[in-house]
Amino acid sequence: MADNIEKISDAELEILKVVWTKKAPSTYSEIRTALGGENGWDSSTIRTLIRRLVEKGVLLQEKKEVYYYIPTIAEAEFIKARTKEFLHKVYGGDAKHLISTMLSADVLSPDELEDVKEFWKRGRDGNE
Known part of the structure; x- marks a missing residue:
């Protein structure tokens, strides 16, 4: 996990901050809304950042009615x-x-x- 922490980009960290703030599983929609367009990212950028965090094992993705994202590190x-x-x-x-x-x-x-x-x-x- 420590190697993955070192590889988290500043943009990916912005996604993590949103998920940590919520303190509950977060949906893509909640993450996008929380970012509030402040970064100028479009939907595909946000989805890419989330996917990378899942691939790095820093976010866990759970499918219910929609995907929920849960941090694997506090x-x-x-x-x-x-x-x-x-x-x-x-x-x-x-x-x-x-x-x-x-x-x-x-x-x-x-x-x-x-x-x-x-x-x-x-x-x-x-x-x-």
Whole structure:
């Protein structure tokens, strides 16, 4: 599955975001409506993106009265995998360098840094 996550295009990710937001099986019509024409994609483009996600095993396709699409990976899992991929690809796995860059580029505010420190003190599970 990790290989498939790396191969998901930005356009395919837009489809996944719609499906994750719904939190229930989604139809093609629901996906198309949720995208709201904001990308300028026609029906065949949306169908192609959905088909690719099914072929990659990231969406499960179920036939009832119409096809329903169900994500096979949770959004949180996807974000975690993509973040690790980014960290290794861009920063060679050096998280300190990433945070340093975020601070120097004003991507991470001092308040957000304090939140990160508090998260670290509590531990991953949020326990004291």
